[in-house]
Amino acid sequence: MTDVLTLEAVDTDGAIQEAADRVSGDSRAGFFRKGFLVAGGTLGASALVGAADARAQTSTDVAILQFAHALEHLEAEFYAEALRMGALRGDVLAFARVVAAHERTHVKFLSGALGSSAIKKPRFNFRGTTESQSRFVATAIVLEDTGVKAYKGQAPRIQTDSILAAALSVHSVEARHAAWIRHIAGKPPAPTAFDPAASLKQVLAAVKGTRFLAGPIRTVSGGAPLFTG
Amino acid sequence: MVRRSSPDSGATSKQQGGLIVLAALLLLVAPQAAAGDAGRPLLADTAITAAPPALVTNRRARLAFTASHSDARFECRINEGVFTACRSPVVYRKLEPGPYRFEVRAVSLSGLADVIPAQASWRVERTFKLSAGSVSRWAPVLGRVVARAHPLASSPVLARLRPQTPEGTTNLVLALERFEDPSGRLWIRVQLPVLPNNSTGWVPRSALGGYTAVGTRLVVHRRALRATLYRHGRQVWRARIGIGERRWPTPAGEFYVRVKLLGFSDPFYGPVAFGTSARSDVLTDWPGGGFVGIHGTDAPWLLPGRVSHGCIRLRNEDILRLERLMPVGTPLTIL
Numbered sequence: 001m002t003d004v005l006t007l008e009a010v011d012t013d014g015a016i017q018e019a020a021d022r023v024s025g026d027s028r029a030g031f032f033r034k035g036f037l038v039a040g041g042t043l044g045a046s047a048l049v050g051a052a053d054a055r056a057q058t059s060t061d062v063a064i065l066q067f068a069h070a071l072e073h074l075e076a077e078f079y080a081e082a083l084r085m086g087a088l089r090g091d092v093l094a095f096a097r098v099v100a101a102h103e104r105t106h107v108k109f110l111s112g113a114l115g116s117s118a119i120k121k122p123r124f125n126f127r128g129t130t131e132s133q134s135r136f137v138a139t140a141i142v143l144e145d146t147g148v149k150a151y152k153g154q155a156p157r158i159q160t161d162s163i164l165a166a167a168l169s170v171h172s173v174e175a176r177h178a179a180w181i182r183h184i185a186g187k188p189p190a191p192t193a194f195d196p197a198a199s200l201k202q203v204l205a206a207v208k209g210t211r212f213l214a215g216p217i218r219t220v221s222g223g224a225p226l227f228t229g
Numbered sequence: 230m231v232r233r234s235s236p237d238s239g240a241t242s243k244q245q246g247g248l249i250v251l252a253a254l255l256l257l258v259a260p261q262a263a264a265g266d267a268g269r270p271l272l273a274d275t276a277i278t279a280a281p282p283a284l285v286t287n288r289r290a291r292l293a294f295t296a297s298h299s300d301a302r303f304e305c306r307i308n309e310g311v312f313t314a315c316r317s318p319v320v321y322r323k324l325e326p327g328p329y330r331f332e333v334r335a336v337s338l339s340g341l342a343d344v345i346p347a348q349a350s351w352r353v354e355r356t357f358k359l360s361a362g363s364v365s366r367w368a369p370v371l372g373r374v375v376a377r378a379h380p381l382a383s384s385p386v387l388a389r390l391r392p393q394t395p396e397g398t399t400n401l402v403l404a405l406e407r408f409e410d411p412s413g414r415l416w417i418r419v420q421l422p423v424l425p426n427n428s429t430g431w432v433p434r435s436a437l438g439g440y441t442a443v444g445t446r447l448v449v450h451r452r453a454l455r456a457t458l459y460r461h462g463r464q465v466w467r468a469r470i471g472i473g474e475r476r477w478p479t480p481a482g483e484f485y486v487r488v489k490l491l492g493f494s495d496p497f498y499g500p501v502a503f504g505t506s507a508r509s510d511v512l513t514d515w516p517g518g519g520f521v522g523i524h525g526t527d528a529p530w531l532l533p534g535r536v537s538h539g540c541i542r543l544r545n546e547d548i549l550r551l552e553r554l555m556p557v558g559t560p561l562t563i564l
Contacts, residue, residue, distance in 0.1 A: 081440070085407075086357050125439035128415045131357075131407055214439050217369050217399045219557040222492040225502040226395050227522025228477070228509050228538040 058159045062117060065163070067200070068170070069110040069119040071150055074212060075143055076103035077121065082130040091184050092133055095140075099177050106170055113166075125214040137185050139210070144178035146206045149198030273298035273335035273343055279318065280331070280349035286356045286380060286408050286418070288325075293318040294347060296335035304342065305333045312342075326355040359404040359417070360560070363444055363461045367485065367558035368417070368437040370400040376430030380408045380416035387430040388423040395518060396488050396504060401558055403485040403506075404440060405429060420485055422506035422520070424513065427482035445559040447486070447523075449541060451479055452564075454533035456523075456541065458555055466554050469533035471526070471542035473509075479521060479539050480507050484561040486523070489552070499525015499545045501552045505561055509539040523561075524548060 079100035082088055088096050111118045129139040151171035158164040179189035198206070207213070279293035294303065294317045305315035308330055315333065334346035359366045370390045377384040394400050402419035408431070409415050415434035444461045451472050458466035473479040488504035502524035509519040515538075523541040525548040526532065532544060543551065 084442075087409075123439060128434040131415055131434065132409055132413065134413065217438070217441075219398055219401065219487075220489045220491060221396045221398045223396050223490060224493045224495055225490050225498045225504070225522055225524060226516050226518075227498075227502065227504060227520050227524065228473075228512050228515050228540050229497060229522070229524075 061158055061160050061163050062114070064154045064158060064167075065110055065114055066117065066119050067154070068151070068167070069107070069114060070122070071147060071203075071207070072103060072106040072110055073119060073121045074124070074207065075147060076100070076107045077124050078126060078130060078139070078143060078212070079103055081124075081126055082136050085131045087131050087133055088136060089133065092137060095180055095184060096136070099140075099180075102173055102177070109166075109170075123214045123216070124212050126212055129212075137181060140181045141178070141185060141187070142206070142210070144174060144181055146198070146203060147174040148178050148195065150203040152195060153197040153199055153203065269298070271337055271339050271341050273301040273337040275303075275333055275335040275343045275345075275347040277331075277333065277347045277349050281351040282379060282381075283350070284352050284354060284379075284381070284410075286354050286406070288323055288353055290321045290324060290329065290331075290351065290353075291318050292320075292331050292333070292349060294333045296343075298335065298337050301335040301337050303333055303335055305331065307331050324353045326353050328352045354408060354410075356406040356408045356418075358406045359440070360406075363446070363459070364442050365444075365446070365485075365558070365560045366404045366440040366442050367401045367487075368404050368419075368440050370402060371436055371438050374432050374436035376419065376421055376432050378430065380410055380418075380431040384431070387428060388421045390421075390432065390436075394488050394504065395516075395520070396490060398488045401485070401487045402432075402437070403558070403560060404437070407434070420483065420506060422484075422487065422508070424508050424510065426480045426484070426507060426510065441558055443556055443558045443560075445555055447555060447559055447561045449479070449561065449563045451481070454535075456543070458551065458559075460554070466551055468543055468547035468551070471532045471534050471536040473537050473539035474535050477509060477511050477538045479537070479541060479563060480510055481563045482507070484521075484563065486555065486557055486559045486561055489557050491552075496527040498522070499527065499543070499548055501525060501548045503551075503555070503557075507561065507563065512538055523551075 079096050082096050083093075083100055126139075129135040148171065151167055151174060155164060155167055155171065158167055175195075182191075183189045274297035275294060276296070277292060277294045279291060281287070281290045281292075296303070303315050303317065304312040305319055306312045307321065308328075312332075312334065319331075319333075321329075328350065329352070330348060330350045332346040332348045334343040336342045370392050372392055374390050375386045376388045376390060378387055390400065390402065392400055400422075402421070405418045405420060407415060407417055416431045417434050417437060418429050418431050419437075421428040421430050445465075446459045447456060448459065449456045449470065449472070454470055454472065456468055456470045457464055484505050484507040486503050486505055490498075490502040490504065491500075493502070502522050505521050505523060507521040509515065509521060512519040519539070521539050521541065523543065525545040526542045528536075529544045532542060536542065
């Protein structure tokens with residue numbers, strides 16, 4: 001696996017595309033009325049606690065949070081499954097344990113912030129990347145780098161100060177994760193003096209390129225039984 | 230027939246050179262010791278006829294062997310241990326991951342042991358259990374794929390899996406364990422919905438979708454005519470059942486629930502039917518392949534009893550309650 005993701009794959013579930021569409025302006029009217037409420041007890045960082053009192057003033061802010069929520073679901077489930085699959089050891093295992101907790105907290109924070117507008121967790125197929133240490137490391141680098149670029153790309157578009165503060169506090173943690181896993185992999189933790197931002201389209205393409213978003217599984221049918229009876 | 234060592238095993242010939250020299254010296258110096266009065270060699274020749282392949286994930290190993298003298302006895306050892314009396318076949322269980330070398334030598338009636346023991350070598354690779362304890366995992370089959378006897382592309386094909394069930398739903402397999410081969414390719418051992426029942430096979434990880442974990446297990450006791458559903462080891466549902474008549478027995482073994490049918494119009498099956506991976510050993514030409522279902526009934530007065538063609542029948546109130554408690558992918562044990 002390389003750091004370069006292909007752009008040809010399809011988001012069969014549509015969750016990321018849906019969130020991206022909202023960021024692009026196709027938001028539901030309900031977002032305006034809902035506001036920005038954070039469930040109590042889910043926040044650990046003081047910066048996020050500060051955001052708990054905020055109210056989303058624009059549909060763009062809510063849509064950006066939804067997009068972030070979808071990405072955080074992806075990261076949180078990736079680390080959670082990697083821990084369940086028992087393939088990690090040493091420094092990589094220690095990294096996964098810490099980052100899994102962080103990503104889980106990010107998901108909780110955004111779920112609480114978005115309330116009924118939160119993105120439902122998509123169905124994932126991590127295609128074996130959680131079941132092999134080498135594949136896990138390569139994929140974690142891609143996901144963390146993508147997360148850093150995604151937050152950086154959307155930050156200038158956030159219109160509410162408290163939401164911007166919360167987003168930046170997540171962004172810096174994602175950057176620490178990216179540096180940490182790069183160090184473990186023997187890659188330069190901070191390869192350049194300036195980090196490029198990624199546009200929504202670029203982030204979407206990167207996420208699609210992983211092909212981690214699985215389509216629906218049909219396990220229930222209304223057809224006549226063919227069993228022996 | 231494998232002579233001296235299995236051709237597909239990783240047998241080593243270390244020490245063999247020295248032993249061959251020793252045997253040659255023995256034949257030269259004491260020819261009378263190497264041949265009996267009737268011209269039969271005093272030393273029996275030993276051969277291994279069955280051994281594990283060079284790389285296995287199975288912790289059980291079965292080795293069979295024979296000798297050129299039908300009245301010879303055998304002595305075996307594993308990993309340079311002490312030779313002890315043994316009989317063919319020898320079965321080792323619960324082998325830890327690592328290399329193994331098995332040696333066997335025939336001992337003729339004269340008491341002389343074959344100076345060059347037959348040997349077989351193999352390696353038990355470590356696997357990771359995907360379904361263990363009260364948690365099991367299933368995954369959808371993404372496309373047509375063959376299941377193999379071992380996690381090797383050259384291994385014999387055991388079954389061909391399709392992405393859909395006969396009912397048109399996504400085909401599921403219960404994921405049992407994972408193995409990463411030396412090239413980094415991931416293999417998953419899955420429970421197969423094929424005859425013979427209880428078959429398992431290895432498929433590439435790439436042939437399967439994401440895992441879904443379930444904490445439930447349905448246990449069917451045929452003798453007691455009873456089914457019990459457990460969730461994380463605790464009983465959450467229990468009912469008396471109907472099972473197959475003696476001529477169409479409900480098969481025993483380890484299976485899983487792979488489809489749920491709702492809203493169909495046939496009252497014979499009641500309001501809900503689950504399809505399982507179990508198949509009738511007798512009604513193999515049944516439409517759909519003779520899969521065993523778990524379903525309701527329009528004749529509740531027959532239950533409990535041996536009344537079906539192999540399916541597990543429940544009273545409608547029992548199957549409706551089970552429908553709320555048992556997700557697709559639940560392992561099924563039929564005792």
